[in-house]
Amino acid sequence: MRGLRGRRGGRRGDAAGPATTPLRAVAPADRFRFSDLLGEATADIGSRPGRLVTTIIGTVLGIAALIATIGFAQTAAGQIAQQFDATAATQLSVTPATADTTGGTTVAAGVLPWDAPARLERLAGVESAALLAEVSLPEVTITAVPVNDPSQAPVAAPPVYAASEELLDTLGGHVATGRFFDRGHDARGDRVAVLGSRAAERLGVQRVDTQPSVFIDGIPYTVLGVVDSYAARAELLNAVVLPTGTARADLGLTTPGDAQARIAIGAGPQLSEQAPLALAPDDPESLEVSAPRGRSDLGEDVQADVNGVFVILSLVVLLAGGVGIANVTMLSVVERTGEIGLRRAVGATSRQIAGQFMAESVVVGLLGGLIGASLGVFSVVGLSLARGWTPVLDPWVAVGGALLGAVLGLVAGGLPARRAARIEPVDALRGGT
Amino acid sequence: MTASPAATTAPLPAGAPEPAIELRDVTRSFPGPPEVQALKGVNVSVADGEYVSIIGPSGSGKSTMLNILGLLDRPTVGEYRLGGVLTSGLGEDERAAVRARQLGFVFQAFHLMSRRTVLENVLLPMLYAGTPRAEREPRAREALERVGLGHRLGFQPGTLSGGERQRVAVARAVATRPRVLLADEPTGNLDQATSAEIMALFEELNDDGLTLVVITHDDGVARRAHRRIRLADGRVSSAA
Known part of the structure; x- marks a missing residue:
């Protein structure tokens, strides 16, 4: 208001009385503040629910579709990532290829070398490798007590596996009690065994400090320990595991079976080519490798597919929502011409009028964004x-959706606000309302 | 041509009270074709506390006059001083501020916001006038009491009679304690009985010291003022 004071007519500048004090300054607290603007802009929003619904429906649907699209993509990607969980993504196994014989049976077409773990461990990306072979012992009883009780019903013997001492580390096993066998047991062919926890239960072995034995075909094997979990190949919990050397000496194990390796995440594709070459350089085709796929391919493919189609669709709906807001706000400006004129007459500046309609449009957009984001989530x-998936959604996506609604309102409100600001109070007041 | 002795172009004697409103040779023309001169060299002066009516048939320039007096329009030629301040140099925002704090408006069509209560309608101008926040509601209540609507605070304008609505509009106009109240056909939408109520209210407000300018085509309304300024064809034809 200083400008006003300065322009006061010089001729009468010396006159006293109220006439010479046109406008005193307004305390900042009493000025038309942002909170006042917001109050004026929101006062009428709820007064016509029907119109509000038609105004925001497009925004709600657009934002909801966008959030849902992103959410489903993230959920699907998470779903795929779950299949690639740490264990599955780090386990590689090499088995001899099989060939069908004319007799209808399958025979191994290739053989792994006994030093397969050492060869595999030389490859980059392999952290640990072990041999694992199932020893087939038909008609052999395995018990913890050397008593032949004819009255007892025959029970299926637990499977017997022969493995090298790296098995525990390779498969991520955990020893509940006792210990795993070591390289010495293997080399000497000691009669020792490690039980899976379920096999131990079946055989009645609870503690190993009393040096219990299991009898395989009548030969006692000292139980060194009980393993209560394997991160991979959990079927070993049902099994009796012997050192490879022991199985070769006592049970006639002739071939090493499978090689199992724990590898670095992402090394699968490359190792599935290298491992056969390392193990059977003369005939790599005779070995089959089961390795995890690279983490990237599948997940990203799926995500890209989902996003591409629906994001465009949601953006189109969102655009329609913006046009909806712009339309209704424009209608509101026309309807409220009288009110605009009045506000101007009682001292609102055109900026304050524009701000009011802009704020109204932003609040409506924000409301649509909030509802849409909630619907999407x-x-x-x-x-x-319903599908038993784990919902995955970045919380910022929901927040961003709501804010996107506000931005939409801001953009949509621009034109009506400009029109409102241009309304001349003179013309507006002539109208009826 | 002069509307009253106070409106002469000669300098006032030093120390004389400043007129609330002073128009000097004001012409307002609307570009054509054909160019229309709604006001032609009008000189009007209204002293503080005066009650003046501006009367004329439609097309005489009354509305243009009101728009200029209300700072809603600018004269093409000539000077308008409000409370001694030359208004031609003011920017739009400053004019809005002057409107908010020195002028009160009463319109023929009331212009009440239908979805707000009576009290909220009266509070509206104070939002823009910078009235101290703590004083706003007491002042609005006081203004509504003043016009005899203290019992209608929470009502919506739609439920009120025409006379009551116009009284709300008057309360809204005076709540900011303006220097001048401008009324544009204030009884145009009212029957005779309620018109009389409003006119009586205007007289009371004027007795309390409010400067009043009432624009009307109704002789009966115009006669209630201290002084009548008759407009015809954009010129001040007579003053009584």
């Missing part, structure tokens, strides 16, 4: 629940 959670 609920649909992601709901569908995941």
Whole structure:
């Protein structure tokens, strides 16, 4: 207001009285503040629910579709990532290829070398490798007590596996009690065994400090320990595991069976080519490798597919939502011409009028964004629940959705706000309302 | 041509009270074709505390006059001083501020916001006038009491009679304690009985010291003022 004071007519500048004090300064607290603007802009928003719904429906649907699309993509990617969980992504196994014989049986077409673990461990990306072979012992009883009780019903013997001492590390096993056998047991062919926890239960072995034995075909094997978990190949929990050397000496194990390796994440594709060459340089085709796929391919493919189609669709809906807001706000400006004129007459500046309609449009957009984001999140959670998936959604996506609604309102409100600001109070007040 | 002795172009004697409103040779023309001169060299002066009516048939320039007096329009030629301040140099925002704090408006069509209560309608101008926040509601209540609507605070304008609505509009206009109240056909939408109520209210407000300018085509309304300024064809034809 200083400008006003300065322009006061010089001729009458010396006159006293109220006439010479046109406008005193307004305390900042009493000025038309942002909170006032917001108050004026929101006062009428709820007064016509029907119109509000038609205004925000496009925004709600657009934002909901966008959030749901992103949510489903993230959930699907998470779903795929779950299949690539740490264990599965780090286990590689090499088995001899099989060939069908004319008799209808299958025979191994290749053989692994006994030093397969050492050869594999030389490859980059292999962290640990072990041999694992199932020893087939038909008609052999395995018991913890050397008593032949004819009255006892015959029970299936637990499977017997022969493995090298790296097995525990390679498969990520955990010893519940006792210890795993070591390289010495293997080399000497000691009669020792390690039981899986379920096999130990079946055989009645509870503790190893009393040096219990299991009898395989009548020969006692000292139980060194009990393993209560394997991160991979959990079937070993049912089995009796002997050192390879022992199995070769006592049970006539002739071939090493499979090679199992724990590898670095992502090394699968490359190792599945290298491992056969390292193990059977003369005939790599005779070996089959089962290695995890690279983590990237599948997950990203799926994500890209989902995003491409639906994001465009949601953006189109969102655009329609923006046009909806712009339309209704424009209608509101026309309807409220009288009010705009009045506000101007009682001292609102054109900027304040524009701000009011802009704020109204932003608040409507934000409201649409909030409702849409909630709908999107609920649909992601709901569908995941129905499908038994784990819903995955970045919380910032939901927040961003709501804000996107506000931005949409801001853009959509621009034109109506400009129109409102241009309304001349003179013309507006002539109208009826 | 002069509307009153106070409106002469000669300098006032030093120390004389400043007129609330002073128009000097004001012409307002609207570009054509054909160019229309709604006001032609009008000189009007209204002293503080005066009650003046501006009367004329439609097309005489009354509305243009009101728009200029209300700072809603600018004269093409000539000077308008409000409270001694030359308004031609003011920017739009400054004019808005002057409107908010020195002028009150009453319109024929009331212009009440239908979805707000009576009290909220009266509070509206104070939002823009910079009235101290703590004083706003007491002042609005006081203004509504003043116009006899203290019992209608929470009502919506739609539920009120025409006379009551116009009284709300008057309360809204005076709540900011303006220097001048401008009324544009304030009884145009009212029957005779309620018109009389409003006119009586205007007289009371004027007795309390408010400067009043009432624009009307109704002789009966115009006669209630201290002084009548008659407009015809954009010129001040007579003053009584």
